Amino acid sequence: MRLEEQVLEKLSLYKDTWPMLKNNLRIRERREKIISEVSAELLREVRKIKEESIENLEQNIERLRKALQERGAELRIARDGAEASRIVLEVCKQYGVKLVVKSKSLTTEEIELNKVLESENIEVIETDLGERIVQLAGQKPSHILGPAFHMTKNEVAEIFTKYYGRPIPPDPQQIVLEVRKEFREKYQRAGMAITGANFIIAENGAMVLVTNEGNDRLALAFAPIHIVVAGVEKIVSSTRDVLKILKILPRNATGQRLSSYVSFHLPNMTAYPREAKLSPRRTIYILIDNGRMEARQDREIKEILYCIRCASCLQVCPPYNMVGGHVFGYIYSGPMGIPWTMIAHGLEKTSFSQLCNTCGLCREACPLDINLPYINSIVKERYGKRFGYPSLNKLLKRYERLITLASRAPNLSNKLLNSNFARKVMEKFIGIDSRRPLPRLSEKNLGEIFTELGLPEKGNIVLYTDLLIYYMYPDWAVKAAKILSSLGYRIIIPSLKSCGMPLIQYGFMDDARRIAGYNVEYLYSLIEQGYIVVSLEPTAQECLTNYYPKLLASEKSRIVAENSYGFFEFLKKIGWKEVTKVLKSLGGVHVTYHLPCHSRARDGSIVVKEFLEALGAKVYFKKIGCCGLAGTWGMKKNGHGYDVSIEIGRYLVKEYEKLGGEFIVTECSICLLQFQHLSNLPCRHPLQLVQLASIE
Amino acid sequence: MESGLLKLFINRLEDLGAKTYICHSIEDLLQHVNDLIKEVKTQILITGSETEYMKQLIERLRENNQDIRVIRVDSTTPIYDAELSIGFPELALANTGTVIYRASSGIEEASIYFPEIHASIISKNKILYDVEDLEDYVDDFLRRGESLYFITGPSSTADIEGEIVKGVHGPRRFYVFIINGESA
Numbered sequence: 001m002r003l004e005e006q007v008l009e010k011l012s013l014y015k016d017t018w019p020m021l022k023n024n025l026r027i028r029e030r031r032e033k034i035i036s037e038v039s040a041e042l043l044r045e046v047r048k049i050k051e052e053s054i055e056n057l058e059q060n061i062e063r064l065r066k067a068l069q070e071r072g073a074e075l076r077i078a079r080d081g082a083e084a085s086r087i088v089l090e091v092c093k094q095y096g097v098k099l100v101v102k103s104k105s106l107t108t109e110e111i112e113l114n115k116v117l118e119s120e121n122i123e124v125i126e127t128d129l130g131e132r133i134v135q136l137a138g139q140k141p142s143h144i145l146g147p148a149f150h151m152t153k154n155e156v157a158e159i160f161t162k163y164y165g166r167p168i169p170p171d172p173q174q175i176v177l178e179v180r181k182e183f184r185e186k187y188q189r190a191g192m193a194i195t196g197a198n199f200i201i202a203e204n205g206a207m208v209l210v211t212n213e214g215n216d217r218l219a220l221a222f223a224p225i226h227i228v229v230a231g232v233e234k235i236v237s238s239t240r241d242v243l244k245i246l247k248i249l250p251r252n253a254t255g256q257r258l259s260s261y262v263s264f265h266l267p268n269m270t271a272y273p274r275e276a277k278l279s280p281r282r283t284i285y286i287l288i289d290n291g292r293m294e295a296r297q298d299r300e301i302k303e304i305l306y307c308i309r310c311a312s313c314l315q316v317c318p319p320y321n322m323v324g325g326h327v328f329g330y331i332y333s334g335p336m337g338i339p340w341t342m343i344a345h346g347l348e349k350t351s352f353s354q355l356c357n358t359c360g361l362c363r364e365a366c367p368l369d370i371n372l373p374y375i376n377s378i379v380k381e382r383y384g385k386r387f388g389y390p391s392l393n394k395l396l397k398r399y400e401r402l403i404t405l406a407s408r409a410p411n412l413s414n415k416l417l418n419s420n421f422a423r424k425v426m427e428k429f430i431g432i433d434s435r436r437p438l439p440r441l442s443e444k445n446l447g448e449i450f451t452e453l454g455l456p457e458k459g460n461i462v463l464y465t466d467l468l469i470y471y472m473y474p475d476w477a478v479k480a481a482k483i484l485s486s487l488g489y490r491i492i493i494p495s496l497k498s499c500g501m502p503l504i505q506y507g508f509m510d511d512a513r514r515i516a517g518y519n520v521e522y523l524y525s526l527i528e529q530g531y532i533v534v535s536l537e538p539t540a541q542e543c544l545t546n547y548y549p550k551l552l553a554s555e556k557s558r559i560v561a562e563n564s565y566g567f568f569e570f571l572k573k574i575g576w577k578e579v580t581k582v583l584k585s586l587g588g589v590h591v592t593y594h595l596p597c598h599s600r601a602r603d604g605s606i607v608v609k610e611f612l613e614a615l616g617a618k619v620y621f622k623k624i625g626c627c628g629l630a631g632t633w634g635m636k637k638n639g640h641g642y643d644v645s646i647e648i649g650r651y652l653v654k655e656y657e658k659l660g661g662e663f664i665v666t667e668c669s670i671c672l673l674q675f676q677h678l679s680n681l682p683c684r685h686p687l688q689l690v691q692l693a694s695i696e
Numbered sequence: 697m698e699s700g701l702l703k704l705f706i707n708r709l710e711d712l713g714a715k716t717y718i719c720h721s722i723e724d725l726l727q728h729v730n731d732l733i734k735e736v737k738t739q740i741l742i743t744g745s746e747t748e749y750m751k752q753l754i755e756r757l758r759e760n761n762q763d764i765r766v767i768r769v770d771s772t773t774p775i776y777d778a779e780l781s782i783g784f785p786e787l788a789l790a791n792t793g794t795v796i797y798r799a800s801s802g803i804e805e806a807s808i809y810f811p812e813i814h815a816s817i818i819s820k821n822k823i824l825y826d827v828e829d830l831e832d833y834v835d836d837f838l839r840r841g842e843s844l845y846f847i848t849g850p851s852s853t854a855d856i857e858g859e860i861v862k863g864v865h866g867p868r869r870f871y872v873f874i875i876n877g878e879s880a
Contacts, residue, residue: 214866
């Protein structure tokens with residue numbers, strides 16, 4: 001089945017129940033309550049720990065080998081999954097193992113170990129409840145922490161009813177009791193335990209496991225043989241490193257200060273007595289390369305090796321939350337699943353990367369500050385160059401030319417864009433879904449309006465508007481310019497290219513780099529003359545501060561990023577006290593505010609909410625996530641974008657309409673389009689609400 | 697008067713669904729343990745590091761003809777049907793509501809996790825604030841070849857529709873008796 005068909009199938013299955021989203025929202029709610037306990041300094045420290053662990057990997061492997069030898073355990077490095085599976089199978093055969101209990105199975109999922117063992121008639125029991133459910137259902141996990149998050153309790157009960165051969169009620173409590181009873185016998189009988197590891201400590205050979213169920217503990221307590229299957233990147237240098245990471249892992253993963261069970265497990269344990277005899281437990285650590293060592297040399301994606309598998313990125317990813325990991329993933333799923341699939345399973349398995357809408361929420365959520373949206377665009381680029389870019393994306397790559405062309409005859413273009421026939425033609429030949437309303441072109445573009453207004457040729461602010469405001473909503477820019485002018489600034493409108501986000505979004509990185517290069521050169525020369533860059537569109541600002549420095553890796557791009565501000569962020573820098581002097585009060589106005597994904601003030605504050613509140617508005621706000629449109633992504637027909645985008649937006653609008661605002665307000669022109677399409681409430685840009693005190 | 701650390705420890709444990717009791721003497725402890733034992737029909741496992749309180753508790757339970765078994769590193773009799781284990785952890789963490797055990801054998805591990813109910817007995821002065829205070833302790837145990845097991849509340853899962861269910865594999869019920877004063 002093609003990707004877009006799989007998308008439509010899942011959307012129809014999850015319609016109105018949103019199982020992935022609801023499970024992730026529950027975790028996010030718990031996480032929000034305690035995440036402020038983690039300092040930015042600690043996060044930086046942990047990032048450094050992971051950077052150093054990857055940098056010193058060879059030395060750490062040797063230290064670990066020595067530590068394990070001293071404790072009577074063995075270290076094997078497997079080049080790939082096949083080699084790791086072969087080692088496990090050899091040990092099973094050597095000791096006549098017939099039953100294996102597993103826990104912390106993500107890495108063994110990666111190498112699909114169960115298939116190999118089962119083909120040799122070895123019974124394999126996944127002991128984590130979620131893993132067990134998907135194992136019995138013959139599925140892959142849909143979430144790296146909640147493998148069965150996509151299922152309802154009725155579906156789970158059906159699986160166990162079939163397995164036990166008697167009715168099991170759809171009651172999680174009852175299901176847990178049944179599994180508990182069955183597994184107690186399995187633990188005692190198993191000839192081998194296979195576990196993953198959250199961390200492995202090079203200096204002493206301890207493996208660290210973090211779980212909530214305690215399945216790992218019982219699997220290990222009884223097993224005479226223990227095999228650890230983990231990626232090489234799990235090695236850290238010291239106990240201290242692990243204690244630092246433990247401060248952030250459970251808080252981010254499940255919203256707990258610490259998971260129910262954490263163990264620092266040494267390999268020199270005595271095995272549980274069998275036939276009243278004690279014997280040392282045989283322990284083998286199999287560390288898997290499977291593409292990791294190559295990724296370590298790959299400048300563009302290396303930082304994904306710092307991932308601690310907290311799944312924060314899955315919690316917030318809008319398309320993933322709509323379709324789940326069976327579509328948005330291979331074995332690793334969600335945002336982190338894109339590069340991990342490329343590393344472990346090859347580029348050819350990453351076609352699902354097209355579902356990433358580059359909203360960037362994953363980066364914001366990642367405690368290690370891994371630049372996932374950029375890395376994912378790199379994967380899309382590599383996929384596109386090797387296997388061909390999707391034809392829709394190739395057409396939409398020309399978005400700037402299409403808009404510029406249409407703007408030459410705005411009235412005619414608007415008429416055409418409103419005709420059903422033209423929309424059907426556009427759907428067929430360009431791929432823009434005919435159900436998606438498009439914004440109207442302004443009769444005069446911003447450049448023309450500014451020329452008529454006779455604003456100064458020289459100033460101290462470059463107001464960067466990007467494409468949509470320039471051609472469709474120039475009034476907002478005029479209002480912004482007047483506000484800045486009232487505050488004593490002089491504005492120029494630059495002849496910049498569009499920010500290039502659609503190119504980044506679809507992985508046309510060479511084209512994006514060219515645009516970034518042009519814009520940076522232009523802005524840098526102005527900054528040298530003392531200008532400050534102020535962007536009206538959050539996405540333009542995101543490109544200037546996040547993507548351009550990554551794309552160009554130049555000093556100039558860094559300087560441009562440092563000297564660029566979002567419009568409302570800049571107003572905050574001036575001071576709300578000064579700003580409110582030049583604007584009329586919004587007292588008595590009740591608004592529901594939507595925070596666009598790309599609105600990221602340097603100080604982490606929600607500046608537009610502050611702005612509206614400073615003017616006296618009552619602001620209702622609930623942080624849920626992306627509106628779903630994400631530029632041209634949500635315009636693409638059917639399962640390519642539109643239907644997922646609508647489903648994301650529908651949930652958001654349902655929640656927003658309950659909050660109590662008279663308007664939905666947001667500073668992103670794209671988010672506004674989505675809300676205008678889906679909400680019964682009027683939707684406004686903040687600049688449409690405010691009026692200058694002196695002039696208007 | 698309860699110290700800030702002790703209060704925090706108790707609050708965290710109760711938030712996690714554990715039951716906590718402060719014991720001011722061995723009599724006090726025995727009273728609480730006896731209340732718990734009443735509902736248990738099988739042999740009771742005693743595990744963890746030997747302390748004065750552990751010795752006294754074992755003695756008193758034996759005096760009462762209670763069927764108990766003390767788990768040592770080299771114990772060889774199976775423990776399959778035990779419903780309750782009582783453990784003496786090495787340390788506790790107030791901010792996370794955690795107790796920490798050491799073990800060097802599978803039977804020590806199993807005795808903590810296998811029974812349906814687990815009760816930890818720990819002295820107030822073994823409570824530290826949070827994981828960052830553990831560095832020297834953890835390294836010390838690991839150097840001596842002992843593994844460490846942190847328990848933070850009962851075993852739980854949210855794998856089915858996000859509903860939190862207790863007691864998937866490890867103990868379903870978790871009690872912590874805190875000795876206020878002398879070393880347990």
